[in-house]
Amino acid sequence: MQRIEKKERTFVSDSIVFEWEKIKSYFEELKEREIASVESLKQWLRDRSELSAVLEEEFAWRYIRMNIDTTNEEFQKSFQHFVQNINPKIAPFEDALNRKLNDSLYLKELSKEPDYAIMLKNTQTQIELFREENIPILTQLEEDSQKFGAIAAKMSVELDGKEYTLQQAAKMLKSTDRGLREKVYRLIQDRRIIDRKALNELFDHLIELRQKVAQNANFDNYRDYMFKAMGRFDYTAEDCSEFHQSIAETVVPLADKMAKKRKQLLKVDHLRPWDTAVDIEGKEPLKPFENGKELLDKTIECFNRIDPFFGECLKQMNEKQHLDLESKKGKAPGGFNYPLYESGLPFIFMNAVGAFRDVTTMVHEGGHAIHSVLTHPLELVEFKSLTAEIAELASMSMELISMDHWDVFFDNGEDLKRAKRDQLLDVLGTLPWIATIDKFQHWIYTHPNHSGEERESYWVGLMNEFGSKQIDWSGLEDYKKGAWQKQLHLFEVPFYYIEYGMAQLGAVAIWKNYRENPKKAIEQYKNALSLGYTRSIHEVYEAAGVFFDFSKKYVSELMQFVYKEIEQNFS
Numbered sequence: 001m002q003r004i005e006k007k008e009r010t011f012v013s014d015s016i017v018f019e020w021e022k023i024k025s026y027f028e029e030l031k032e033r034e035i036a037s038v039e040s041l042k043q044w045l046r047d048r049s050e051l052s053a054v055l056e057e058e059f060a061w062r063y064i065r066m067n068i069d070t071t072n073e074e075f076q077k078s079f080q081h082f083v084q085n086i087n088p089k090i091a092p093f094e095d096a097l098n099r100k101l102n103d104s105l106y107l108k109e110l111s112k113e114p115d116y117a118i119m120l121k122n123t124q125t126q127i128e129l130f131r132e133e134n135i136p137i138l139t140q141l142e143e144d145s146q147k148f149g150a151i152a153a154k155m156s157v158e159l160d161g162k163e164y165t166l167q168q169a170a171k172m173l174k175s176t177d178r179g180l181r182e183k184v185y186r187l188i189q190d191r192r193i194i195d196r197k198a199l200n201e202l203f204d205h206l207i208e209l210r211q212k213v214a215q216n217a218n219f220d221n222y223r224d225y226m227f228k229a230m231g232r233f234d235y236t237a238e239d240c241s242e243f244h245q246s247i248a249e250t251v252v253p254l255a256d257k258m259a260k261k262r263k264q265l266l267k268v269d270h271l272r273p274w275d276t277a278v279d280i281e282g283k284e285p286l287k288p289f290e291n292g293k294e295l296l297d298k299t300i301e302c303f304n305r306i307d308p309f310f311g312e313c314l315k316q317m318n319e320k321q322h323l324d325l326e327s328k329k330g331k332a333p334g335g336f337n338y339p340l341y342e343s344g345l346p347f348i349f350m351n352a353v354g355a356f357r358d359v360t361t362m363v364h365e366g367g368h369a370i371h372s373v374l375t376h377p378l379e380l381v382e383f384k385s386l387t388a389e390i391a392e393l394a395s396m397s398m399e400l401i402s403m404d405h406w407d408v409f410f411d412n413g414e415d416l417k418r419a420k421r422d423q424l425l426d427v428l429g430t431l432p433w434i435a436t437i438d439k440f441q442h443w444i445y446t447h448p449n450h451s452g453e454e455r456e457s458y459w460v461g462l463m464n465e466f467g468s469k470q471i472d473w474s475g476l477e478d479y480k481k482g483a484w485q486k487q488l489h490l491f492e493v494p495f496y497y498i499e500y501g502m503a504q505l506g507a508v509a510i511w512k513n514y515r516e517n518p519k520k521a522i523e524q525y526k527n528a529l530s531l532g533y534t535r536s537i538h539e540v541y542e543a544a545g546v547f548f549d550f551s552k553k554y555v556s557e558l559m560q561f562v563y564k565e566i567e568q569n570f571s
Contacts, residue, residue, distance in 0.1 A: 001312040004344040004373055011047040012054045018082070020089050026051050027093040031100065038106040048097060049380040053341035055090070056381070058082070060338050064347055067332040068324050070153045080143065088139045095130040098123050115534045119382040122231050129229055131216045141209050147202055148491035149332040151195055156329070157187040166191065167327050167351045173277040174285035174355070178268075185274035189479040192486065199485045200452055206491065211448040222445040226495045231387060234537040234548065240438060240498055243550040247435040247501070250556040252466055254563050255428045259470035270472040273479070276429075279418065281570075286356040286419055288409035292325035295352055298408045299362050305405045307522055313373045314366055317345050325362070327351035334488055335361045337368030337395075341384055344376040345369075356419060359409055360399050360426070367398030375532040383532045388496055389548070390540050392503030393510075394529050397544075399423065400511035401525075421569035424562050427504060432466040434501035437487055441495055456481040502550065508558045509546035521545065 016022060030048055035041050062079040069075055101107065101123055110116055155166050172184045207222075214225035227237060262280045263271040279285065289295040296318060304311030317323055322345050335350030348365045352358040371394035375384040403420050410416040443458055444450070450458075460481050473480050484490060489497045514521035528544035541548040549555075 001309050004313075004316055004376060006343045007050075007053070009050060009054070011050045016054065018055075018058050018086070020086055023055070023086065024089070024093075027090070027097070031093065031096050035100075035104055035106065038109045041101075041104055041106045041110060045101075045380060049382065050342075052381045055086075057340050057342045059087075060340055060347070064324075064338060064349060067149070067349060069330055070150055070332050071330040079146075083139060083142050087142070088135050091130075091135045091138075092132065095127065098127050098130075102127060115379075115383065118231075118233075118533055118536070119380065121233060122382065125228060125231060129217050129225070134213050134216050137209055137213050137216075141206065141213070144202070144209070145206060145492045148199070148488060149334075151198060151202070152333045152488070153330060155191055155195065157184075157191050159184065159187065163329075165327055165329060165331075165333075165351075167333060168353050170277075171285070171353050171355050173274060174279065176278065176282055176284055178275070178278075181274040181278060182272070189476075192482060193478070196482050196485065199491075203485075203491065204452075206494075207444065207448055210445070210494065214445075221448060223442055223495070226445075230495060234389075235550075237442065239550060240442065243498065243501060244435045244439050246550055246552045246555040247431050248465060249552055250559050251428060251431045252468075254559055255432055256468050256470060258425060258428060258566070259468040263470055271468075271470045272472055273476060276471065279422070280425065281418075283418065286410065286415055286422075287354065288356055288359050288419070289352075289354060291354070292323075292352055295325060295358060295362055296323065299359075299366060301408045302363070302402050302405045303366060305408075306401060307526075309526075310366070310370050313345075313370050317348065317369060320345055322347045324349050325352045327353045335365055337365040337372065339372045339384065341381050344373060346372040356422060359406070359419075360423060363398050363402045364395040367395035370394065370398070371529045374526065374529045378532045378534070383534050386533050387537060388499035389502050389537050390533060392499050393506045393541070393544065394525075396500065396503045396507035397510040397525060400507055401514050401521075403511075404514075417569045421566055424566045424569070427508065427562055428559070428566070431501055431504060434497060434504075436462045436466040437484070437489065438495075438498040438501070440484060441490065441497070445494075459484050502548070505550070505555060505558055506541055506544065506546050506548065508562060510544055512558070512561055513545050 012026060030044065030051070033044060035044055059082050062075070062082055065072070066075040066079045101120075104110075107120070111120055152166075156163050157166065157169050158164075159169070159172075166188055169184055169188055173181050175181055175184075210222040214220070214222040217225055219225040219228075223237065258280075259271060259276075262275070265281050266275060266278070267282075268275060289298060296314065300311045300314050300318075302311075303314060320343075322340075325348070331351060333351060335348075338347045338349065340346050346369050348362075348369060350358070350361050350365060352362070368391065371386070371391065372384075375386070378384050400423070403423060406419050407416055410419055440459060440462055444455070447454075460477075463480060463483065487497075510521060510525060513524070524543065524545040528540050531540055531543060533540075535543070538548045547554065
């Protein structure tokens with residue numbers, strides 16, 4: 001693998017100052033430039049793409065620094081400056097450039113080339129959705145949605161005189177000491193309740209703003225607006241309902257069977273929420289690594305075994321200091337891979353605490369990173385701006401493919417079996433949760449005037465529909481009705497969640513292929529990822545050797561495969 005190098009600029013100055021008056025001139029030049037041939041149109045697109053890459057990377061670094069240290073006021077100000085004073089001024093120019101492209105005499109000729117088809121469809125969508133009056137609202141939404149991270153980052157609990165972030169405390173829910181698990185669970189939930197009112201008010205505010213954006217763009221509700229805005233060309237709201245139903249009918253019963261087995265193996269009269277994270281056989285938590293360096297080194301070795309190219313991606317990212325892996329106070333929650341379109345090598349952010357879950361997060365984000373590198377050679381930013389159904393296919397497939405090489409984390413055979421089993425149990429557990437969150441969002445935004453009580457009631461109904469019937473919530477009803485508030489996506493990236501479920505199905509199918517023919521499956525995986533978003537979701541999945549399908553029959557087939565694998569990994 002060659003070294004991934006930052007793309008050489010031909011349009012934007014290397015010494016550009018990120019103040020609007022300096023940036024504006026580039027947009028004006030693009031707006032006024034004469035386009036006299038299809039080749040000059042392509043050059044115009046390349047120059048526009050370069051400008052986008054430069055600006056998006058600058059924004060990315062401001063976002064990354066702010067998340068690494070939410071207590072640093074300068075980082076906050078730097079990010080907010082971009083959000084408030086640059087992005088809003090870009091929006092009208094982007095609309096003007098979209099219209100210039102759409103009105104070009106050479107558009108018809110360009111549209112004959114397959115790589116441009118989706119980009120041109122997205123451009124048309126952006127033109128249709130653009131409203132000048134939405135610019136300040138969208139700016140406010142971007143700013144206000146980040147308040148969730150600031151609230152969540154301040155959450156901590158005290159236990160035996162020590163302070164823990166909620167991520168650090170949650171690690172103790174895997175303890176074999178049931179009394180400790182209950183104590184920690186209640187501490188975490190009680191801490192969340194302190195901010196429940198603030199988060200409810202924030203969410204109400206976000207719903208109000210989002211509904212206004214939708215109405216300004218002539219949509220009845222924000223869900224329908226977002227389906228258009230997210231470029232969901234390949235499936236509909238009705239298809240999502242089919243997904244919810246397929247999960248309810250095929251996955252929930254299997255997850256319930258495993259919950260019943262958990263209850264038996266743990267030898268408890270009542271399975272309580274604090275019993276769901278501990279090892280199903282009541283064993284001590286797995287300890288796959290001690291620190292961030294060990295996590296990275298072992299992941300690189302694991303990736304090298306699958307394909308040396310994969311390990312090299314992480315190695316180069318480390319050399320460039322494009323990794324921040326360990327949990328610490330003041331760091332925003334969660335984990336992400338942030339593409340850097342100009343540099344090529346992305347940035348991985350996460351909150352590792354030494355838990356098994358950190359391994360799956362690392363290989364997940366590593367899958368995204370590989371995807372970023374594979375799409376780096378593509379000519380335009382628009383070709384690399386992935387729809388999440390494709391992006392998450394890369395990451396979730398890597399979670400499963402990498403399992404055959406997890407002996408780098410677990411040199412004990414029994415621990416390795418446990419790790420594989422727990423990962424697959426997580427597949428069964430996560431799909432119903434994804435369906436719950438997505439169905440919740442559909443209801444929220446098609447009933448924008450709901451009350452707080454109605455929201456809680458609907459949420460509890462969904463928990464009952466998709467949750468295990470084996471879990472005893474008696475006396476914990478107040479915790480249950482606020483459980484949705486821990487889901488970052490609801491606040492920061494609405495409707496971005498079902499993609500994980502769709503991609504999970506694709507990932508299981510890729511892993512099934514990998515088990516049958518590893519070499520062929522990896523080649524198909526790399527070929528599919530290299531396409532970026534130059535082909536439809538169906539075509540990318542097809543290139544990976546799988547189907548984009550939510551039917552009950554297909555979901556059942558994949559989940560039966562997963563269930564058999566789980567059974568084989570019990571000691």
